[in-house]
Amino acid sequence: MIKPLGDRVVVKALPQEEKTKSGIVLPDTAKEKPQQGEVVAVGPGRLLENGQRAALDLKAGDKVFFSKYAGNEVKLDEEEYLILREMDILAVIE
Amino acid sequence: MIKPLGDRVVVKALPQEEKTKSGIVLPDTAKEKPQQGEVVAVGPGRLLENGQRAALDLKAGDKVFFSKYAGNEVKLDEEEYLILREMDILAVIE
Amino acid sequence: MIKPLGDRVVVKALPQEEKTKSGIVLPDTAKEKPQQGEVVAVGPGRLLENGQRAALDLKAGDKVFFSKYAGNEVKLDEEEYLILREMDILAVIE
Amino acid sequence: MIKPLGDRVVVKALPQEEKTKSGIVLPDTAKEKPQQGEVVAVGPGRLLENGQRAALDLKAGDKVFFSKYAGNEVKLDEEEYLILREMDILAVIE
Amino acid sequence: MIKPLGDRVVVKALPQEEKTKSGIVLPDTAKEKPQQGEVVAVGPGRLLENGQRAALDLKAGDKVFFSKYAGNEVKLDEEEYLILREMDILAVIE
Amino acid sequence: MIKPLGDRVVVKALPQEEKTKSGIVLPDTAKEKPQQGEVVAVGPGRLLENGQRAALDLKAGDKVFFSKYAGNEVKLDEEEYLILREMDILAVIE
Amino acid sequence: MIKPLGDRVVVKALPQEEKTKSGIVLPDTAKEKPQQGEVVAVGPGRLLENGQRAALDLKAGDKVFFSKYAGNEVKLDEEEYLILREMDILAVIE
Numbered sequence: 001m002i003k004p005l006g007d008r009v010v011v012k013a014l015p016q017e018e019k020t021k022s023g024i025v026l027p028d029t030a031k032e033k034p035q036q037g038e039v040v041a042v043g044p045g046r047l048l049e050n051g052q053r054a055a056l057d058l059k060a061g062d063k064v065f066f067s068k069y070a071g072n073e074v075k076l077d078e079e080e081y082l083i084l085r086e087m088d089i090l091a092v093i094e
Numbered sequence: 095m096i097k098p099l100g101d102r103v104v105v106k107a108l109p110q111e112e113k114t115k116s117g118i119v120l121p122d123t124a125k126e127k128p129q130q131g132e133v134v135a136v137g138p139g140r141l142l143e144n145g146q147r148a149a150l151d152l153k154a155g156d157k158v159f160f161s162k163y164a165g166n167e168v169k170l171d172e173e174e175y176l177i178l179r180e181m182d183i184l185a186v187i188e
Numbered sequence: 189m190i191k192p193l194g195d196r197v198v199v200k201a202l203p204q205e206e207k208t209k210s211g212i213v214l215p216d217t218a219k220e221k222p223q224q225g226e227v228v229a230v231g232p233g234r235l236l237e238n239g240q241r242a243a244l245d246l247k248a249g250d251k252v253f254f255s256k257y258a259g260n261e262v263k264l265d266e267e268e269y270l271i272l273r274e275m276d277i278l279a280v281i282e
Numbered sequence: 283m284i285k286p287l288g289d290r291v292v293v294k295a296l297p298q299e300e301k302t303k304s305g306i307v308l309p310d311t312a313k314e315k316p317q318q319g320e321v322v323a324v325g326p327g328r329l330l331e332n333g334q335r336a337a338l339d340l341k342a343g344d345k346v347f348f349s350k351y352a353g354n355e356v357k358l359d360e361e362e363y364l365i366l367r368e369m370d371i372l373a374v375i376e
Numbered sequence: 377m378i379k380p381l382g383d384r385v386v387v388k389a390l391p392q393e394e395k396t397k398s399g400i401v402l403p404d405t406a407k408e409k410p411q412q413g414e415v416v417a418v419g420p421g422r423l424l425e426n427g428q429r430a431a432l433d434l435k436a437g438d439k440v441f442f443s444k445y446a447g448n449e450v451k452l453d454e455e456e457y458l459i460l461r462e463m464d465i466l467a468v469i470e
Numbered sequence: 471m472i473k474p475l476g477d478r479v480v481v482k483a484l485p486q487e488e489k490t491k492s493g494i495v496l497p498d499t500a501k502e503k504p505q506q507g508e509v510v511a512v513g514p515g516r517l518l519e520n521g522q523r524a525a526l527d528l529k530a531g532d533k534v535f536f537s538k539y540a541g542n543e544v545k546l547d548e549e550e551y552l553i554l555r556e557m558d559i560l561a562v563i564e
Numbered sequence: 565m566i567k568p569l570g571d572r573v574v575v576k577a578l579p580q581e582e583k584t585k586s587g588i589v590l591p592d593t594a595k596e597k598p599q600q601g602e603v604v605a606v607g608p609g610r611l612l613e614n615g616q617r618a619a620l621d622l623k624a625g626d627k628v629f630f631s632k633y634a635g636n637e638v639k640l641d642e643e644e645y646l647i648l649r650e651m652d653i654l655a656v657i658e
Contacts, residue, residue, distance in 0.1 A: 002441070004467045005433050034166045034177075043467075044433065049143045049425045057099050057138065065096070065168050065177065072410045072466055074441050083410075083441065083466045090166055090177045091098045091137075128260045128271070143237045151193050151232065159190070159262050159271065184260055184271045185192045185231075222354045222365075237331045245287050245326065253284070253356050253365065278354055278365045279286045279325075316542045316553075331519045339475050339514065347472070347544050347553065372542055372553045373474045373513075378629070380655045381621050419655075420621065425613045448598045448654055450629050459598075459629065459654045504636045504647075519613045527569050527608065535566070535638050535647065560636055560647045561568045561607075 002076060007046040007086040009058060011037040011066060012079075034065040034090055040081060056086055063093040096170060101140035101180040103152060105131040105160060106173075128159040128184055134175060150180055157187040190264060195234035195274040197246060199225040199254060200267075222253040222278055228269060244274055251281040284358060289328035289368040291340060293319040293348060294361075316347040316372055322363060338368055345375040378452060383422035383462040385434060387413040387442060388455075410441040410466055416457060432462055439469040472546060477516035477556040479528060481507040481536060482549075504535040504560055510551060526556055533563040566640060571610035571650040573622060575601040575630060576643075598629040598654055604645060620650055627657040 002010050014036045039062040045055045058064070070088035074081050096104050108130045133156040139148045152158070164182035168175050190198050202224045227250040233242045246252070259272035284292050296318045321344040327337045340346070352370035356363050378386050390412045415438040421431045434440070446464035450457050472480050484506045509532040515525045528534070541554035566574050578600045603626040609619045622628070634652035638645050 001470045002467045003470055005465055006463070008466060010467065034168055047424070047430050048141070048145055050145060051424055051426060051428045051430065052145045054141050054145065065166070067166065072441070072443065074410050074466070076469065087100070089099055090102060090168070091096045091104065093170065094095045094097050128262050142235070142239055144239060146239045148235050148239065159260070161260065181194070183193055184196060184262070185190045185198065187264065188189045188191055222356050236329070236333055238333060240333045242329050242333065253354070255354065275288070277287055278290060278356070279284045279292065281358065282283045282285050316544050330517070330521055332521060334521045336517050336521065347542070349542065369476070371475055372478060372544070373472045373480065375546065376471045376473050377658045378655045379658055381653055382651070384654060386655065423612070423618050427612055427614060427616045427618065448629070448631065450598050450654070452657065504638050518611070518615055520615060522615045524611050524615065535636070537636065557570070559569055560572060560638070561566045561574065563640065564565045564567055 002041060002074065002081060002083070004041055004043040004083055006043050007054070007056065008043045009039055009056065009084050009086060009089060010041040011064065011071075011082045011084055011089075012040050013037040013082055035068055036063065036065060036093070037082065038063055046086070058086070058089060058092065065090040065093065096135060096168065096175060096177070098135055098137040098177055100137050101148070101150065102137045103133055103150065103178050103180060103183060104135040105158065105165075105176045105178055105183075106134050107131040107176055108157075129162055130157065130159060130187070131176065132157055140180070152180070152183060152186065159184040159187065190229060190262065190269060190271070192229055192231040192271055194231050195242070195244065196231045197227055197244065197272050197274060197277060198229040199252065199259075199270045199272055199277075200228050201225040201270055202251075223256055224251065224253060224281070225270065226251055234274070246274070246277060246280065253278040253281065284323060284356065284363060284365070286323055286325040286365055288325050289336070289338065290325045291321055291338065291366050291368060291371060292323040293346065293353075293364045293366055293371075294322050295319040295364055317350055318345065318375070319348060319364065320345055328368070340368070340371060340374065347372040347375065378417060378450065378457060378459070380417055380419040380459055382419050383430070383432065384419045385415055385432065385460050385462060385465060386417040387440065387447075387458045387460055387465075388416050389413040389458055411444055412439065412441060412469070413458065414439055422462070434462070434465060434468065441466040441469065472511060472544065472551060472553070474511055474513040474553055476513050477524070477526065478513045479509055479526065479554050479556060479559060480511040481534065481541075481552045481554055481559075482510050483507040483552055484533075505538055506533065506535060506563070507552065508533055516556070528556070528559060528562065535560040535563065566605060566638065566645060566647070568605055568607040568647055570607050571618070571620065572607045573603055573620065573648050573650060573653060574605040575628065575635075575646045575648055575653075576604050577601040577646055599632055600627065600629060600657070601646065602627055610650070622650070622653060622656070629654040629657065 004010050039058050042056045042058050045053045067088045071082045071084035098104050133152050136150045136152050139150050161182045165176045165178035192198050230244045230246050233244050255276045258276035259270045262269050286292050321340050324338045324340050327335045349370045353364045353366035380386050415434050418432045418434050421429045443464045447458045447460035474480050512526045512528050515523045537558045540558035541552045544551050568574050606620045606622050609617045631652045635646045635648035
C-alpha cells in the first residue's frame with residue numbers, strides 16, 4: 001500500500017476514451033483535457049503556518065478530474081499509480 | 095454533477111457574439127475580451143493560513159465575466175464546462 | 189450593473205488628451221503615462237490571511253490615475269469599462 | 283491635489299546636477315545614481331496581514347533619495363510628479 | 377552518523393531494477409520514475425512562522441518513493457547517502 | 471546627514487587592498503570578494519506582518535563585510551556613501 | 565573575529581580529498597559533491613514574522629556537509645572563511 005505524505009493524493013488513472021460515442025477518433029489535443037481517475041489514498045493534508053493540518057476534501061473512492069501531466073507515476077506490484085498534489089485535483093465527479 | 099474543490103468554480107461559458115448588433119463581424123482580438131458565462135457550482139473556498147475557509151463571493155446562477163484562456167475544459171455527459179479559480183472571475187453581471 | 193469581486197474596481201477610462209493645451213500633438217510615449225478615469229464600482233476588498241476583508245480606499249465617483257495597460261476591458265450594453273485591481277490604481281485626484 | 287493610495291508617495295523630482303561643482307559635465311552613468319526629490323504627499327501605508335495599516339516613515343516636505351527609473355510620471359495642472367512606492371525611497375536627507 | 381537539519385531527510389537509495397520481471401531491459405525514461413529508498417535519519421522538521429517545529433511524518437526504516445534528481449549525494453565512511461527535503465519524499469510504501 | 475528607511479543601512483566603503491601584504495597585485499576576481507566598510511547610519515528596521523519593527527542587529531561604527539555590487543551609491547556634500555539592505559550585510563568584524 | 569548576522573554561519577572549509585583511499589584521482593564532478601567544513605561562528609538566527617528569533621540548530625565546532633558553491637568567501641588576518649546561510653548547511657556529521 002502507498003501512503004502519500006502531506007497534501008498528496010494517490011490516484012488510479014482511468015483509461016482515456018480514444019473515440020467519441022459516435023466512433024470518431026479523438027485528436028491528441030482532446031487528450032490534453034483533464035483526465036479522470038479514482039482516488040486510492042489521501043495524505044494527512046498540508047501543514048498550515050499555525051501548525052494545524054488542513055485535511056483534504058477528498059477520500060478513497062472519489063472519482064475526480066485532475067490536471068493532465070501533473071504528478072509522478074509510480075509502480076508497485078506491477079500496478080501503475082499517480083502521486084498528485086491536492087491542487088492538481090480540479091473537482092470530484094458525483 | 096461536478097463538485098469543484100477549494101476556491102474553484104464550474105462555469106458554463108456563454109457563446110461569444112460573432113457580430114456586433116449592427117451585424118459587423120467581430121475581429122478575433124475582440125474575442126480576446128473577457129468571456130461571459132454562468133456559474134454552475136462553487137467550491138468551499140480557499141483555506142487561509144489560520145485554518146478558516148474563505149467562502150466564495152459567488153453562487154450557482156450568477157452571470158459573470160471571466161478571464162479568457164483561464165481554467166480547464168472538462169466534458170461530462172456530453173456537456174462542456176470550464177473549471178476556473180475564483181481569481182479568474184472578474185465580476186458578476188447584475 | 190457590473191459588481192467587481194475581491195479587490196477589483198470597475199473604471200470608466202477618460203479619453204486621453206491627444207494634444208497639449210497649446211495644440212502640440214502628444215507623441216505616443218506621452219500616452220504611456222498613467223491614464224485618468226472615474227471609478228464606477230468597487231469590490232468588497234481583498235481577504236486577508238486572518239479572514240478579515242480589507243475594504244478599498246476608493247468609492248464610486250473618485251477620479252483616479254491608473255497604470256496604463258492594466259486590467260481587462262469589458263463591454264456591457266454598448267458601454268466599455270475597465271476591470272482593474274486596487275494595486276493598479278495609483279492615486280485619487282482631488 | 284494628488285492623494286496617493288496604500289504605500290505610495292508623490293514626489294517632485296529635483297533637477298539633476300549636469301555638472302560637478304568644478305564645472306565638469308557629468309557622464310550619463312553618474313545620472314544613474316539615485317535621484318533627489320521632495321515628498322509632496324504620502325499614502326495611508328500598506329495593509330498588513332493582521333489588518334493593521336503600516337503608516338509611512340515619511341511626510342510632505344521631506345527631501346529624499348529615491349531609486350532612478352522607479353514609479354510612474356503623472357501630470358496635473360501642467361506640473362510633473364512621480365508616484366513611487368515606499369520601497370523606492372532609499373533615505374531621507376536631513 | 378549524519379544528522380540532517382531542519383526538514384531534511386537522509387535516505388539510502390535502493391538500486392533501480394534494470395529489467396522488468398520478464399527480463400526486458402528498462403529504457404532510461406523508465407528510470408525517470410521516482411526512485412525507492414530507505415530513510416536512515418530525519419531532521420527535527422521545518423520551523424513555522426509561529427516558532428513551532430513541524431515534525432516530519434517519517435521515521436528511520438520507512439521505505440519511500442522520492443523524486444528523481446532531488447537532493448545532494450554525500451559520502452561517509454565509503455557509504456553513499458542522499459540528503460533530501462521532506463517535499464522530495466512522495467509517499468511511504470507500507 | 472542621511473537617515474535610511476526601513477531595513478536599510480548607510481555604509482562608508484573602505485578602499486579595497488590592491489595588493490597582498492607581500493606586494494602581489496590582486497587580480498580583479500579577488501576584488502569580487504565581499505567588501506569591507508563602516509556603518510554610518512541604520513534604519514528603524516523592517517516592519518513585520520504583526521506590525522512590530524524588527525530592529526537591526528547593527529549600529530553606527532560597526533566594521534562589516536557586505537556583498538559586492540549590492541545597494542545604491544549616493545553622494546552628499548562630496549562624500550560617497552552606499553545605501554544597503556540589512557540582508558546585504560554578511561557579518562560584523564569584531 | 566567574524567560575527568555573522570541573522571541566519572548566517574561562518575565555516576572553515578576542510579580541504580577536499582583529491583584522491584580516493586586507494587589513490588585514484590577524483591574527477592571534478594566528484595568535487596561537485598557537498599563539501600565538508602567546521603562551524604566557526606553562528607548568527608542569532610532568522611527573525612520570524614511573529615518577532616521571535618529562530619535560534620540555529622548549529623554550534624561552533626560542529627562538522628558539517630554544506631552545498632558546494634554556496635555563500636561568500638571572506639579573508640581576515642590571512643585566513644579564508646565562508647559565510648553561509650543556515651539553509652546551505654545540509655547536515656551535521658556526528
